[in-house]
Amino acid sequence: MAPPRRVVVSAPARANLLGNPSDQYGGSQISCSVPLRARVVLTAAAATRLATGGAECAVDGPRDLAPRGDPFDLARVVLAAGAELPGAHVAYESEIPLQSGLAGSTALVVALLFALARWRGAALSLHALAEEARRIEAEGLGVTCGFGDQYMAAFGGLAYLDFRGKAPRDDLARQPYATVEPLAGHVPALPFVLADTGVRHSSDRVHRPIRERWLAGEREVVSGYERVAELAREGKRALLAADWPRLGALMDENHAVQRGFGGSGESNERLIAAARGAGALGAKLAGAGQGGTIVALVDEAERGKVERALREAGASAVHRPAPVDGVRLEEA
Numbered sequence: 001m002a003p004p005r006r007v008v009v010s011a012p013a014r015a016n017l018l019g020n021p022s023d024q025y026g027g028s029q030i031s032c033s034v035p036l037r038a039r040v041v042l043t044a045a046a047a048t049r050l051a052t053g054g055a056e057c058a059v060d061g062p063r064d065l066a067p068r069g070d071p072f073d074l075a076r077v078v079l080a081a082g083a084e085l086p087g088a089h090v091a092y093e094s095e096i097p098l099q100s101g102l103a104g105s106t107a108l109v110v111a112l113l114f115a116l117a118r119w120r121g122a123a124l125s126l127h128a129l130a131e132e133a134r135r136i137e138a139e140g141l142g143v144t145c146g147f148g149d150q151y152m153a154a155f156g157g158l159a160y161l162d163f164r165g166k167a168p169r170d171d172l173a174r175q176p177y178a179t180v181e182p183l184a185g186h187v188p189a190l191p192f193v194l195a196d197t198g199v200r201h202s203s204d205r206v207h208r209p210i211r212e213r214w215l216a217g218e219r220e221v222v223s224g225y226e227r228v229a230e231l232a233r234e235g236k237r238a239l240l241a242a243d244w245p246r247l248g249a250l251m252d253e254n255h256a257v258q259r260g261f262g263g264s265g266e267s268n269e270r271l272i273a274a275a276r277g278a279g280a281l282g283a284k285l286a287g288a289g290q291g292g293t294i295v296a297l298v299d300e301a302e303r304g305k306v307e308r309a310l311r312e313a314g315a316s317a318v319h320r321p322a323p324v325d326g327v328r329l330e331e332a
Contacts, residue, residue, distance in 0.1 A: 005044045008331035009115040010037040013095075013102035014152035015194050015286040015295050015321045017239075018247070018254055019161075019232025021207065021263075023146030025214060025222075026167045027229030030183070030236060031148055032190065032321035033156040038094035038107035039330075040115045042086060050075045051091040059085060067141075074105060077140035078112045081132070086119050097317075099200035101285070101292020103149035105141075109133045110153035114327045126326065127177040130154040135172060144207040151178050156326025158184040160236050168211065184323035188242050191298050193306055195275070197267035198316030199291030206288040210261050224257045248282025248297045255284035265290040267314070272296070274313035278306045295321070 012033040019029030048059040050072045057072045059065065065080040067073040075090060092112060096104035110133045117124040124132075130150040137143045137150070147163055162179040213221045231250045238247040255272065258264060264285060272283040275296035286295040298306045307318050 004119065004332050006331060007042040007115050007118050007329070008039065009111045009118065009327060010039045010330055011107040011111040011114070011153040011327040012037050012156050012324050013104060013107060014149060015102065015192070015293065016148065017192065017286075017295060017321070018235040018251055018284075019228055020148060020254075020285070021146055021258070021288070022225045022229040022232065023148035023161065023163050024144075024168060024207065024211065025146075025225045025229070026164050027225060028160065028162050028164070028232040029148050030158075030160050030232050030239065031152045032158045032192070033152060033324045033326065034096075034102055034194065034319055035322050035324050036095040036102065036319070038092065038096055038104060038111050040090070040092045040108070040111040042088040042090055042115050042119050045087060045089040048079070048085045048087065049089050051089060052093060061085075074108055074141070075112060077136055078109060078116070081136055081140065082116055082120075086116060088119065097196065097200075099202065099292070100196050101203070101287025101289075102194075103153060103287065106133060106137065106145075106149040107153045109136055110150060110327050114329075118329060118332060126154040129327065131172075131177065142204070144204045144211050147178055151180060152326070154326050155180050155182075156324055157182050158187060158190065158321075158323040160232070168215070183236070183239065186240055189300070190321060190323075191244065191300055191303070192321050193275070193280075193296045193298050193303065193310070194286055194293050194319040194321060195271050195296070195310040195315035196293045196317040196319070197271060197291050198314065199265070199267045203288035203292075206263055206290045210263060213261075221261060224261065228254055228257050244281050244297060244299070248280070251282030251284045251295075251297055258285055258289060263289040267291055268294055271310055271313050271315055274309045275306050278302065278309035280306050
């Protein structure tokens with residue numbers, strides 16, 4: 001079967017509401033998509049070319065897929081994982097600010113993998129897509145990451161994610177798939193606000209030193225992330241019951257654990273303090289920390305006040321999570 005002449009695929013950003021980063025350690029988390037998307041467009045061409053940010057790059061063979069430290073590395077690594085190069089112009093862009101703690105790079109990897117599978121006429125389940133995206137990020141791009149970002153880019157929505165049986169030291173090919181439980185139809189409201197610190201960060205630099213402590217068996221880190229996973233399981237009950245004071249307390253505890261391991265930063269703490277001071281019921285990191293984005297739980301009557309306080313404290317952008325589609329085919 002001949003490939004289509006044109007394929008357009010997009011995938012969403014995500015915000016971690018509770019339980020992160022226990023997805024790296026066999027834990028659980030609650031996450032929601034964010035209505036910002038990464039898009040990939042494949043158009044039939046005589047040869048493979050990459051395009052992003054107004055620049056283009058030719059790919060004539062496997063040697064051209066070696067990383068070079070430029071914006072095309074993400075596409076190179078994804079293409080290198082495939083069986084053959086597509087005869088296509090591969091263009092990608094994103095509404096998600098990169099390195100903002102909203103999993104923008106992951107959304108691009110997932111969208112590109114899905115687009116290439118469609119181009120090649122291959123069947124790929126969302127679970128398999130998420131696992132392959134995680135493998136590429138961890139092995140091809142050398143990113144210290146869990147599994148939550150990839151599953152959220154694939155599935156989207158508001159979800160409780162269970163990663164029990166998955167851990168970084170085990171053979172990934174023999175691990176179980178994560179369990180994805182959609183919650184959007186059972187939650188009466190999503191009273192959350194996201195605030196971007198404006199500080200671009202590397203999630204790898206945040207997670208790697210803490211991961212090394214976990215791998216070394218440091219009891220404080222091991223037990224800390226066991227507790228963070230418990231918080232997500234407790235938080236599912238609070239979320240479904242709309243018990244916002246309890247959910248806010250769990251968010252605060254989640255953040256205290258990660259902050260204690262060095263995962264937060266001055267910009268994060270400033271916005272969290274501003275949100276709490278304006279009446280937020282709880283606040284924490286929405287991603288890795290040391291910059292990026294925070295998430296606050298707010299009473300609807302206080303939302304405007306909290307958003308103003310966040311902007312006055314230096315937030316470069318304010319967003320709201322929403323259970324939008326995961327990866328999707330927009331045109332073929």
